[in-house]
Amino acid sequence: MRYLPSSPVEDRALLDTIGVPNAEALLVGIPKPLRLARELDLPTQGSEQEVAWQMMGLANKNMRFCAQFLGAGAYDHFVPSAIDAMISRQEWFTAYTPYQPEISQGTLQHIFEYQTLICDLTGLEVTNASLYDGGTACVEAALMAVRVAKKRNTVLISRGLHPMYRDVLKTNFDPHEDLHLVEVGLKDGVTDLADLQAKLNGDVAAVMVGYPNFLGVAEDLTALAEPVHAAGALLISVTQEAFAFGWFEAPGKVGADMACGEAMSLGNKPNFGGPFLGFLAVKDAHKREIPGRVVGQTKDLNGETGYVLTLTAREQHIRRDKATSNICSNQGLVALRANIFMQLAGPGGLRGLAEQNAAKAQYLRQRLLELPDMEAVGDQPFLNEFVLRYTGDYAALQEACLKESLLPGLDLGRFYPEYAGCILWCATELHTRQMIESLVEILARVPATV
């Protein structure tokens, strides 16, 4: 086996020093009846060549597209070459959580820089080393809000939140019989203010709204913050497309007390949904309630600046059942990808990318609306995703697109019955005018509804 550094002579020497005739003798601590009396019923070892071919075979079974007009929480953006080159360094990808700061300063300083940039993007003051993904970041944000708001037991979630984030929230709130998760409806593509006001009361710890929401619309956080804060609750913005931070104002500057969501767009491919990058940024006053790893700046014995994992008194290995969360491993390497991406992009790149996304999506929308069977649904500000009503048959549209290796937008009725017949379209900087024209041309040929 190529990964096991051993030879018969060395094996003998190891066993002789231990004083056992063979390796099996060391299993003495496992009672015989509890051992597996046979070999595992699985294929035997494969050479690198055989395994590579087998895995390539699987990768090749997935359909490839010239263009994907599908976002819905997983966005296809360009990934600069520097990112893969950097994270392929063993010092980054093979290291563990930086428990020993003296030989982990690389990881620790990177996380400190990453924390700084997530705070910059969100306009908030404190964040952690990352969370698993958008859905679980929502859970951590909601549970944190309940801790911060003491004695308030309800979290209101806008129906505009990604449907799968709402599913993950429900799963995780279910075991807490004393906590309630209540949905606030949508009106004209944004959180229904009247419904929100009706549901706000002294039990509400926080209100979570999409920014932009699943339909692509940026909720007006300033307008929402007013009633939410008046009721003594926290406003949490949930962002599933981090490029929005280059287009819309930082949530922390327009009323959000906490910002969470998904930052996979910063330097990652869709990857069938993972590994992605959950984030949660909060105000300084709430820093001791934040879950997960946090890196802080300090000095060493010689007075040199260095970085350490800090505020560990919140964490599971110290507090056990009183910890702020059970999270320990997070998405370290994906956070590194995001950090490198943000540093390459800089303020100009991030703004420029956002402008290109807006331009492409607006052009796609305009061209699609020229088709007879596409209709506008609302006219709110969006970045790179928008909803159109399609009077034709989605299945036929999908088939026509797939035949030409284009992946169409999402059939929104799958998640929102009230939007049956609507499609959620997405365009990013990757979509050339040519791709958009091809799509429009194909859609123009889709036979009308039977």
Next chain:
Amino acid sequence: MFLRQREPLSFERSVPGKRGMDLPKLDVPEAKDTRPAHLKRSGFDALPELTEVEVIRHFTRLSKWNYGVDDGMYPLGSCTMKHNPRLNEKVAGLPGFTDSHPMAPDALVQGNLEMLYTLQEWLKEITGLPGVTLQPSAGAAGELTGVMLIRAYHLSHGRKRRVILIPDSGHGTNPATAAMAGYEVVELPSRPDGTISFEDVTDPVNGKVRKGLQTLVSELGTEIAGAMITNPNTVGVFEYRFKEISDLLHSVDALVYMDGANMNALVGVARPGDFGVDVMHLNLHKTMSTPHGGGGPGAGPVCCGANLMPFLPVPVVVRDTVKVGEGEVPRHSYRMDWNRPQSIGKVHTFYGNFGILVRALTYCLSHGSDGLKEATLRAIVNANYIRARLKDAYALHIDSPSLHEVVFSDTLQAQHDVHTLDIAKRLIDHGYHPPTIYFPLIVPGALMIEPTESEGKDELDAFCDTMLAIAKEAEENPDALHQAPMLAPLRRLDETTAARKPVLRWTRA
């Protein structure tokens, strides 16, 4: 080995006008600005302006202040820092995988679904448990999923239960998880040999009596939802009475959760499904060698018995056999099964850390049944070799047979006022990452060493020689150890001030 040159924060090197990313020419009209004035993005305070050259140099220099598994032995106990095969990285980067969209219809992602299904099958055979979900992103997420399955099981029987039992040697994630799943934690005491005590244990210091498993089960009975047990436990010892423990818990229909952090000691040798485990998680970033990435992403799949399968998170990847003519090889198709009315729901936005799961399957296929077992046995031999070579110089607080890791105590060195932290920091000067320290809590000044199967005899000898030299130094020149590390880029860091006056981001002066 470390670059001595200091690398400033990138923000301090930012110069207006530089950029590390050129955008493509815009081939459509410029965006119309429909944003309300107050929602237009204002300035950025920290995003640096740098070229690609500077960004690459920055992250290359920072990387040289890290220690990775290719630098040498990384004996962090319970973390299983084994070799990360490069094939796994290459395969996970195939565009067929990386470009695939999680919302794409099943028919378009058959390769992904077959990959997930195949990994599920491997994990079923390895654990002896018939149900699998690959969604949890890490061990702790797996624990939470597993405990929620236990809860759903009891609810389906029309009852609420209050308590989860957890041994005092357990990882901190276990009690934190039980609390997140709404349970009260009751601690199980350990015996002097490190395993769970059936009998009550009297604390030799304060004389307090701690109730053993037997007492707790008879007193709490049907209040107990389940127990979370690490096996082999955190001392590296197999709970040899596991079957009795699970039988006792099952007698009150409480379920057994196994924390699989130490599964590297069991693959191919023993299967949790065969010794009474109802549900467990695997840490693929440990056992299946997916890279740790400086703290993730990991993967914590959960395997469970038939009694818990109805509650698994949605979707579950299933295989359908396509009917073919007689004598033909059957063909298969794969799909996501979302129609599971008793499911606890989703635990990840999509289907888990897919790219990590690709690496794990690649690891499995490379090793095969024979290689997996060989890896287990070598990991056990390596830990026992270290134990044999160091047991006279470092105290074995617990003398039970070791499996894949060995835990020493600093009691011998403490006589010279040298403690575990000093030993750990001195190892850094010798070019090693220190072992896990001060854990498990039941061993005073614990040094938990897990060499894994990736070390050959020469590497093991070099490490043992170093540990012996440090033991000698502790006797002869203890003060030198208090000063360690001397050769790392930085000396010991002031963690107290870091926590008391936290500086958690850079701000412009």
